[in-house]
Amino acid sequence: MPHLSLSDLTFTWPDGDPAFEGLDAVFGPGRTGLVGRNGAGKSTLLRLIAGDLTPDRGSVTVHGRLAYLRQDLTLDPNRTVDGVLGIDNQRKALHRIESGEGTEQDFADATGHWDVEERAVATLDRLGLAHVAPTPDALGRTVGTLSGGETMLLGLTAALLGDPEVLLLDEPTNNLDLSAKARLYAAVDQFPGIVVVVSHDRALLDRMDTIAELRRGELRMFGGNFAHYRETVEAEQEAGRAAVRDARADVRRQGRELVEAQTKIDRRLRYGKRMVAENRYPKIVGNERKSQAQASAGKLRGNHADKLDEARRTLTEAEELVRDDREIRIDLPDSVVHPGQQVVEVADLTLACGPTVSLAVTGPERIALVGRNGIGKTTLLRALTDMPPRVPWRALPQRLDVFDETRTLAQNLADAAPHATAEQIRGRLARFLFRGNDSDVLTSALSGGERLRAALAMILLAEPAPRLLMLDEPTNNLDLPSLQHLTEALAQFRGALIVASHDLPFLREIGATRWLELTDDGVREVDPR
Template sequence: MSPSLTCTSLSFAWPDGTPVFESLDAAFGPGRTGLVGVNGSGKTTLLKLIAGELTPTDGAVRVAGEVGYLPQNVTLDTALRVDEALGIAAKRAALHAIEAGDTAEEHFETLGDDWDVEERTLATLGELGLGHLGLDRGVGEVSGGESVLLRLAALLLGRPEVLLLDEPTNNLDLYARRRLYAAVASWPGVLLVVSHDRELLDLVDQVADLRAGEITWYGGNFSAYEDALAVEQEAAERMVRAAEADWRKQKRELADAQVKLARRKRYGQKMWDSKREPKIVMGARKRAAQESAGKHRILHEERLAEARERLDEAVDAVRDDDEIRVDLPHTAVPPGRDVLTLRDVEPAYGGRLAGGFELRGPERVALVGRNGAGKTTLLRTIAGELEPVTGQARAHVPLRFLPQRLDVLDGDLSVAQNVARFAPGATDNRIRARLARFLFRGARADQRAATLSGGERFRAALAALMLAEPAPQLLLLDEPTNNLDMASVRQLTTALESYQGALLVASHDLPFLTSLGITRWLLLEGGELTETRPEALADPA
């Protein structure tokens, strides 16, 4: 039987009763499927239901084959050895015992037919760029990006027929991403991947678009999906224009009909008052006229209601493409003005940065490098969160730092209250007016930060920093696109288009960095900052 997974009448609600799916039907066969949708649409929840980490409220998930699941946030027990994290420690110990002359039956039972377990494991690690890891090495010595690849290696060694990946490129550097792409491209079974990584999604065979609790299927990769979606949206917008024209027409016809009926009523009353015809004849005529007028009015009102319904349906078919549009003149930095100076900085963790670095004017700088190179540590040092061991990191303008964890928000406070913490001099009306430009309108500004989806939480954190007083003229961002859907990435990009200060962005997302209009590319490697070019990063060796 070929591997597959099927969701039948699948329903799920959170403990507070909030529904995520109601009677969702979907089937995934062999091949690579990209699962896309806005933050909060239920993508991660669906993967957890398939993996068995959540229990459906109703319906069922049926899987033909073993399931392997790579969650968004991979945490490995640092007390384990690499072979234990890979799940091969017992087989490896049995193999070594047999090779040492111990012929106990239990060793043969543990090993089974997997005599090449070590060779196969080392080959898998090599394919993922982890060949330098010894099987006896402690997991505590492995970086965050290597942890993701190590967990993926464990899944590949288990040979599951169905593989579920949730934002697998988060925290992976450019080099590690290439390894992951190769593994995905050669996957032989069922693969379902949730990601905002365009390059990864361009490797899939089909796209499943999860929206409003339903899945719409698109053949081809993500680029083909975007093309098909653009055609759909153009047609939907034409339908909206046609429906609006029809609705206006029906409104005019109803108004005209009401005017004509009013005239007829006045004429009938005039005839009644003048008594030009017998009373019985005029009474019958009046009743007939009233009946005709009622039918006429009802007909036009029904047509207007139908036109309104068609307009509402047409509007629903057009996706919400709200973009953040803000005016931030106080963030402007004159060309040539000193913004940031680094002098022989040795961060608390990592190597010394030999020499100096200067950032001037409204430059937009990308900070790239391998996992573990020290990018986050450097940003935290610049932001003043960590004291350098030696040297100096000095910002000459007001700065704000948006970390990966988004812990700038207080979960117990509302969005508006969080922004007020950063702008204590601003009135509530001013805060709410500006939050509306970040798509927090009306009651949404009163939502507790702890209840926000990932994309909303990011948008709220970005609003808090960009609307802060004094206005930040240097913005530090650490992997800002992690866990963001495509719509949120577009919103971030448009918000940063309005920002007139200097940017220093650490990211592995080359398409995103390119969209920001980066003016300088800095590679952090071996404790040194060197200028580089995006072309040199596109296909690392």
């Protein structure tokens, strides 16, 4: 049986920033969704499990063949499909054997892999990539024309070809169209071993058997799918909020009682002093009563003070149970595009991938650009930026390659907004959860979710303020609260939008006014229903 466990797993980044301290967990057969806020360390944990990183202390135990699909999967456009799949040497050995020129090493390489070409073609077909290599001969083609979604599916094909028993997937639905997602869901459902999936795809997470939440460096397991996890967390939060309300009320009550007790004590002491001063009873008796009153007052005061301290401790414990996770705050520039104003216009533009496109955007239109993987949505957006639009614009590319990787986050933003002060730049970054020294981190060290937040901050702070935003798969890698904030901000934007996405609920929620599908024959308007 495949097995995956973590024991006292501890890891600290070279800059001293701790990632995990003493993690213990067991992942049994079945599907586990690994969730958490952007930057919580989900990808880091997968890299530790895969052996890409070495823990400071503790261990990772994996029984069974392991395959790992990375979030930042990128391919050299000159690589061949069989090279990406890791079967190029086996194919060459098979071909030499078939031509009668096989060596002893060729037979060793081919043993157990005689049908590797057929299995590769069949797996590509199962994942919707039959057009990439419809026959074994086509496995030698280069991958430079693949879309982001096709790249991800090709990486998944490579992972599955090794017949793994433990499968790690990091944001596997990024850039996938609806049919491709359905095929990936089926592949995950049918996988017989251990699957650990990092994802913000709610539909995929609802297919999980277990949800593992990574939060504040700790890992907690929840039985059931994502919907059950959310119900459990919300019930806990409601109970936690009720406990906070009760604890705050108790603190106020104990505070009032302490004040009332102190008032009574002061009144008694004043009364005793007056009795002695007026010679109501002998001095020795008065002193004795004074001592007794002071002792009693001290005890009473101490009891109430202890109760107040206990109430405050209870409040602190209750508040710690209520989640106060930081959330991004997005303020889009107040850039107005008036009705009738020409924003973008192209006529009979032939894309490198085939379709010929004519497109005009007028006024504050909100274009939802949809279409299957590989049809050319990214190519179209890139072409629009090359000609360029008639109003100030900014584009968010799918690969988020908008940074100088050798410079810090703050320096990159300063390049985009040369008139902004250092305080303004750091203030903008803080709204996107890059606070303090986070602004001085090299962009090459950012996680997928952090890169997206940084890219959003960069295009929205740009000078001049954009009146057209062109966004290519902007929901990739965003955690659910951040996605909600982005949705709300885009819904309020008064400029023009062109958004390429496979996330149909997101496109509806930002108020798309036109839905355009890119096909082999060009662009056509479609009904979003």
